[in-house]
Amino acid sequence: MKRDPSHATRTAINPRALLNRIGQGRHFLQIPGPSNVPDRVLRAIDFPTIDHRGPEFQQLGLRVLEAIRPIFGTTNPVIIYPASGTGAWEAALVNTLSAGDHVLMVETGHFATLWKKLAEKLGLKPEFIAGDWRHGVDCGLLESRLKEDRSRNIKAVCVVHNETSTGVLSDIAAVRRAIDAAGHPALFMVDTISSLGSAEYKHDAWGVDVTISGSQKGLMLPPGISFNAVSDKAIAASKAASLPRAYWGWEEIIAANRTGFWPTTPATNLLYGLAEALDMLFEEGLANVFARHQRHAEATRRAVRAWGLEILCKNPAEYSPILTAVVMPKKSDGAHHNADDFRRLVLERFNMSLGTGLAKLQGWVFRIGHLGDFNDLSLVGTLGGVEMGLQAAGIPHQPGGVQAAMDYLAGRSDS
Numbered sequence: 001m002k003r004d005p006s007h008a009t010r011t012a013i014n015p016r017a018l019l020n021r022i023g024q025g026r027h028f029l030q031i032p033g034p035s036n037v038p039d040r041v042l043r044a045i046d047f048p049t050i051d052h053r054g055p056e057f058q059q060l061g062l063r064v065l066e067a068i069r070p071i072f073g074t075t076n077p078v079i080i081y082p083a084s085g086t087g088a089w090e091a092a093l094v095n096t097l098s099a100g101d102h103v104l105m106v107e108t109g110h111f112a113t114l115w116k117k118l119a120e121k122l123g124l125k126p127e128f129i130a131g132d133w134r135h136g137v138d139c140g141l142l143e144s145r146l147k148e149d150r151s152r153n154i155k156a157v158c159v160v161h162n163e164t165s166t167g168v169l170s171d172i173a174a175v176r177r178a179i180d181a182a183g184h185p186a187l188f189m190v191d192t193i194s195s196l197g198s199a200e201y202k203h204d205a206w207g208v209d210v211t212i213s214g215s216q217k218g219l220m221l222p223p224g225i226s227f228n229a230v231s232d233k234a235i236a237a238s239k240a241a242s243l244p245r246a247y248w249g250w251e252e253i254i255a256a257n258r259t260g261f262w263p264t265t266p267a268t269n270l271l272y273g274l275a276e277a278l279d280m281l282f283e284e285g286l287a288n289v290f291a292r293h294q295r296h297a298e299a300t301r302r303a304v305r306a307w308g309l310e311i312l313c314k315n316p317a318e319y320s321p322i323l324t325a326v327v328m329p330k331k332s333d334g335a336h337h338n339a340d341d342f343r344r345l346v347l348e349r350f351n352m353s354l355g356t357g358l359a360k361l362q363g364w365v366f367r368i369g370h371l372g373d374f375n376d377l378s379l380v381g382t383l384g385g386v387e388m389g390l391q392a393a394g395i396p397h398q399p400g401g402v403q404a405a406m407d408y409l410a411g412r413s414d415s
C-alpha cells in the first residue's frame with residue numbers, strides 16, 4: 001500500500017506520543033496558563049460543530065454572552081473573539097484610540113512590556129512608568145503623572161491586573177482611585193488575561209472602560225478565544241476613534257450578538273466549553289473559587305519559604321493568587337542555579353511542566369501555576385514534584401516545604 005509521504009511527519013508531532021514518552025499518569029501542567037482543562041470542559045467541547053447561523057447555535061450564543069458578564073462584574077456587553085489574548089489587547093486599543101494618541105502604561109513585567117510594544121506597532125505613543133518586575137502598579141506615581149498632564153494628552157491608562165511573568169497582582173480599585181484623584185478623563189484598560197475567573201474582578205464597580213481577557217488561564221478552557229468587556233464610555237470613544245480596524249471592530253459584533261450570532265465564524269466548540277466552564281464556576285460560587293485560589297497560593301508560599309527559597313514578588317499585599325514566581329538560589333560563584341535545567345529535570349522525571357522565567361527573568365526564576373481546575377491534592381502533587389526536583393537536581397534547599405503546605409491545607413483555615 002502506498003503511504004502518504006506526510007504520514008511520518010504527522011505521527012511525529014502527535015501530542016499523545018509526546019506524553020507517552022514522558023510517562024503514564026496525568027501530566028501536571030503547572031504553568032500559569034494554559035491551565036489544566038477539566039474533563040467536564042473537554043467533554044463539552046467534544047460535540048459536532050453546528051451551523052453558526054442556526055437556531056441551536058443561537059441558544060448557545062445568547063447563553064454564553066449573558067453568562068460571561070458576571071465573571072467580569074459587568075452588565076454591559078462582552079465581546080468574544082476567536083483569538084488568543086494578544087488579539088483582545090489589540091482590539092481594545094484599535095477600537096478606542098487614534099494614531100499618535102498618548103497612552104500611559106506601567107512596567108509590571110514581561111506582559112506589560114509586550115502590550116506596550118504592541119501599542120507602539122499600532123502607531124500609539126505609550127509612556128512607560130518604569131518598574132523592577134517585583135512590584136505592582138505604583139498608584140502614587142501614576143496619580144502624579146496624570147496630574148502633570150494638564151493638557152490631557154494621555155488618552156488611556158493601561159495596566160495588567162495579574163502580571164503572569166512575576167506573580168504580582170495589582171490593586172485595580174486603587175488605580176481607579178488614583179485616576180479619579182487626578183481628575184483625569186483618560187480611558188482605563190485592564191488586562192485580566194490570567195486573573196479572570198481566579199481573582200476577584202469588578203469591571204463596572206472599579207470603573208474600568210475595557211477589560212481584556214483570554215480563555216486558557218482562569219477560565220479553564222483551551223487557548224483560542226479572548227474577550228473585551230466594555231463600558232459605555234469606551235463605546236462612545238470607539239465612535240470617535242480613528243485607528244484602522246476591521247476584524248476587531250466592536251460595533252458589528254455587538255450588533256450581531258444582540259440575537260446570539262457573530263458576523264464571522266465563531267469558535268463554536270470553544271463556546272460549548274465556555275458554557276460548561278461558566279457552569280462550573282457558578283456551581284462552586286465565585287467567592288469560593290477566589291478563596292480556593294488564595295488558599296493554594298498561601299500554601300505554595302509556605303512551601304517556598306520552608307525550602308528557604310525566595311518569592312519574586314516583594315510586597316505581600318500584591319502576592320498573586322494565580323501563580324508564584326520563585327528565585328533560584330545562588331551558587332558559591334554568585335550565579336543562580338539554572339531554573340530551566342531544573343524545569344527540564346522535573347519534566348523528565350516527574351511529568352510536570354513548570355513555568356519558565358520570561359525575558360530578563362529567564363534562567364533564574366521559575367513559576368508554579370496554581371490556578372484553574374485545581375484542588376488540595378493537585379497542589380500537594382505539584383509541590384511534591386518541585387521538592388523532589390530540587391533534591392534530584394542537587395539544588396540547596398531545606399526539606400519540609402510539602403509538609404508545611406500540607407499542615408496549612410489540613411489545618412483550620414486560620415492556621
Ligand SMILES: *Cc1c(COP(=O)(O)O)cnc(C)c1O
Binds near residue numbers: 162163191194
Ligand atoms: C497569557 C497572557 C497574555 C498573552 O495572551 P496570549 O493568549 O498568549 O496571546 C497577555 N497578558 C497576560 C497577563 C497573560 O497572562
